Amino acid sequence: MKKNLFYTFIIFLGIMLFPFSIKAAPVGLNFSVAPSEEQYTAKGYFDFQTQANQVTNLTVNLTNTSSKKITVHIEKLNALTDSNGNITYVSKKAVKDSKLLDQTRLAKKYLKGPNQVILAAKESKKVTFTYHAPKNIHDGQVVGGLNFYENSGNSSDNYSSSDKSFKITNRVTRMIAIVANYQPLQAKLTVGKAFLTSDSANPLINIKMKNTVAQMGHDLRFSYTLKNNDGKTLYHQKFTAAKTGTPFAPVSSWVQQINWPLKTYREGTYHLTLHVKTASPAQSVTKNYTLKVKNKDVSAFQKASGTKNVAKTNWGLIIAVIVLAILVIALIITNIRMYQKNRKS
Incomplete structure (x- = not known):
């Protein structure tokens, strides 16, 4: 009887704590990417001098390190300042509590190049992007970035569960900053x-x-x-x-x-x-x-x-717990009666 009670408790605990299972897949980059020109490789990002109407080539070495064909996607990014006072790179013009005061300094619109690159297993390619300096900027800096990632709705880079409504998509990225320098100024x-x-x-x-x-x-x-x-x-x-x-x-x-x-x-x-x-x-x-x-x-x-009880009562969860408790109690009572019946016989 003790064993039956123990197994009943384990079943009940399992139902309460594990209503669905999540299958996690290892997440990592299937590619490497870095500036190809020697003047940029030491820094790991593009930092160059430019002037109005000038076009600058930005070439990267992109390598598939896996044994399967992959598609690498590329986003052009703007540079804002985050709530910790550091540069953050985003595809939007502004985010909550952060924006550029001069919209002509949004780097994304001056960056041209492919949005995706297909690589065979172990293949390497030189991929060139360009920065097109606008005619109306003569001083300061324009800062942005290129964001490289591999992502698919049904790839092994996603966490998923038996519940189709529950999915966490993971996107591992590699970002390369771009700093276009004009006549220097001083931050204020x-x-x-x-x-x-x-x-x-x-x-x-x-x-x-x-x-x-x-x-x-x-x-x-x-x-x-x-x-x-x-x-x-x-x-x-x-x-x-x-x-x-x-x-x-x-x-x-x-x-x-x-x-x-x-x-x-x-x-x-x-x-x-x-x-x-x-x-x-x-x-x-x-x-x-x-x-x-x-x-x-x-x-x-x-x-x-949550330091004060202000949450709304979740009646659905309460009812479910009560029903499960009743079922467990009923199972225990049944086991007790069977045990007593066996002893009499």
């Missing part, structure tokens, strides 16, 4: 307003920032102090170590995010002193902010983080 960082967002598991302090010049800036670093309304220091963050060569995009605006540094998120008035430094060129900016956490902000955080 401006630091704007601050605001809080509370509807996430971690509240965020958001700082509006801009690089108003069409030249990359480098090594963006922060130091800040958070005080309560009585002037008591609640948290102090020293400058982090310099990030070697990490740039933010030319002529771009973004929202820099800082995690709420305190263990609790309470209603009240807080004072933030923010120090910002950059290199190449060296800049230093200090800003003071007043941040007000309202009762509705605390409620939004509690809802998003």
Whole structure:
């Protein structure tokens, strides 16, 4: 009888924890790609001087490292600045909280070349793209990239399950940056307003920032102090170590995010002193902010983080659990009766 009860419990546990199975396939690149010209191979990306109306060839060595035929897709990308103050490469003109201030600096429209390349097993090809410098840009930089990937709706690069409505598509990519240099300028960082967002598991302090010049800036670093309304220091963050060569995009605006540094998120008035430094060129900016956490902000955080029971009741799941529990109890009772009957006989 003990064995029957044990097996019953295992069956019940399996039903509850594993309603469907996921088959995972190994994910990796089936190809290699790198700039073919010697002047670019050391850096691993294209960094070149240009001028108005000039066309520059950008050639890569693309190699199929697998034993099957593959199709490599290529996206042309623009460069924006993400919420950590680093360059991010996207196919869109803008993303949430980040955009270019000068739309003529969108690199994607100046990049020409194939959208896909078919490679036989172990085949290598030289593939040439071109950058067409527009007639109306004479200084600064245009920054973008080429994104290479292999992806198929039914390839082994996807996770799938027995439930056809459930699929996770994985796309492993290799990105090569492109920096078109005109007459050099100097980046100029401006630091704007601050605001809080509370509807996430971690509240965020958001700082509006801009690089108003069409030249990359480098090594963006922060130091800040958070005080309560009585002037008591609640948290102090020293400058982090310099990030070697990490740039933010030319002529771009973004929202820099800082995690709420305190263990609790309470209603009240807080004072933030923010120090910002950059290199190449060296800049230093200090800003003071007043941040007000309202009762509705605390409620939004509690809802998003699950620290307060604000979720709607899932009656479907509750009923399913009750039905399964009844079935398990019925099975246990049946086993007990069979055991008692066997003992009497």
